[in-house]
Amino acid sequence: MxxxxxxxxxxxxxxxxxxxxxxxxxxxxxxxxxxxxxxxxxxxxxxxxxxxxxxxxxxxxxxxxxxxxxxxxxxxxxxxxxxxxxxxxVEPLAVGLNGVRRGEIGKTGRKNVIIIGAGPIGAVSILCSKAEGAKWVGTCDLLEARLQAAKKIGADATLLTKPSMTSDEVAAALQTLHPVGESVDVIIDAVGITSTLNTAFKLQTTRSPRRAYYGPHYPDAARMVNDGVVDxxxxxxxxxxxxxxxxxxxxxxxxxxxxxxxxxxx
The missing domain is CATH 3.90.180.10 (Medium-chain alcohol dehydrogenases, catalytic domain)
Structure with missing residues (x-):
């Protein structure tokens, strides 16, 4: 090792x-x-x-x-x-790639993405969303350092949340991030606790929740790193x-x- x-x-x-x-x-x-x-x-x-x-x-x-x-x-x-x-x-990248592909990000009508949480899984979800063809990616987190890192790897907009904010308040603030006149097409919850799931559901008008690990995508994630598709x-x-x-x-x-x-x- x-x-x-x-x-x-x-x-x-x-x-x-x-x-x-x-x-x-x-x-x-x-x-x-x-x-x-x-x-x-x-x-x-x-x-x-x-x-x-x-x-x-x-x-x-x-x-x-x-x-x-x-x-x-x-x-x-x-x-x-x-x-x-x-x-x-590569392993966490495969987790992000699985979620992005399950959300069909980059396909027709699925270009604007919000990722809740900018920790390691949120960050690789940003990388994979952009690699798969997302036009706009926004994210939020409680830690400013994570948001600064997210900007460096391609996040178009970020929101610093506070522990005191309710799911409704976070959802409302996130709605102001995306481009005017355009909808959010895909929500990825990269945290997975009750409050962030509630935020995701409040953002999404058509609910199709899916749980993502990394499925069959590890070899593809390895190729992405080998070929320099993501950094x-x-x-x-x-x-x-x-x-x-x-x-x-x-x-x-x-x-x-x-x-x-x-x-x-x-």
Whole structure:
């Protein structure tokens, strides 16, 4: 293993939000590394290849480590110009890409997008929306640092919200962001809590809620990074070593740290 990002799901595990986690459970599913050995009959990769790792059901976590065994058909080669840290970002990028494609963004009549939340998943949703042909993308967040990063990667308009704002107030403020005379075609909730879902429903006149993970889009996300279709580098704010394990999680728990994506260099 060479690099692994910290996901919001990892943060919940770290905080103890999930019960019945066995002792020794290893976190991490946003990873990349170098092949050191292959099994008999493996022909798609060889020792020395640089790859990103597509998680599997039943084999999802465990990448914050030094060595990891995985199915050969679920690792994807990365080009020499792509850093291991960028390659670790393929997994969250695939989450964003799945949501964007489920929303059919970029297709006829689906050009204006609002993304609620500008954290890592909101940010990759901005990148994917633009890559898929969105004309206008707006976003909102409680943290100004996230909104500044969103502007750098293509957000056309941003809204700084406050914890005291109701869903109605956030929805009304978001309605003022998009181009005059045009409607919002797609809403992506990149937070997924009750208040943000309520905001999304108040914005959307025709409701067609869909839950998105990353489905079959991991290989496409890897190609997007390899081909330079998207640039995830601005979203990586901290690179830390394994001996700074707890510091990495503390950065993400501190709303004033300015942390975006924190990546372990393994």
């Amino acid at each position: 060479k690099a692994c990002g910290i996901c919001g799901a990892d943060l919940h595990f770290y905080k103890g939000d999930h019960a019945n986690i066995p002792y020794g459970f290893c976190l991490g599913h946003e990873g990349s590394g170098e092949i050191v050995e292959v099994g008999a009959g493996v022909i798609n990769v060889k020792s020395g290849d640089r790859v990103c790792i597509e998680p599997q059901v039943g084999q999802y976590s465990g990448l914050i480590t030094h060595f990891y065994k995985h199915k050969a058909d679920k690792v994807h080669k990365i080009n020499d110009h792509v850093t291991y840290e960028e390659a670790a970002f 995830v580098k601005p979203l990586i704010t901290h690179r830390i070593s394994m001996d700074q394990f707890e510091e990495g999680f503390r950065l993400l728990l501190d709303g004033n740290s300015g942390a975006g994506k924190v990546i372990f260099q393994l």
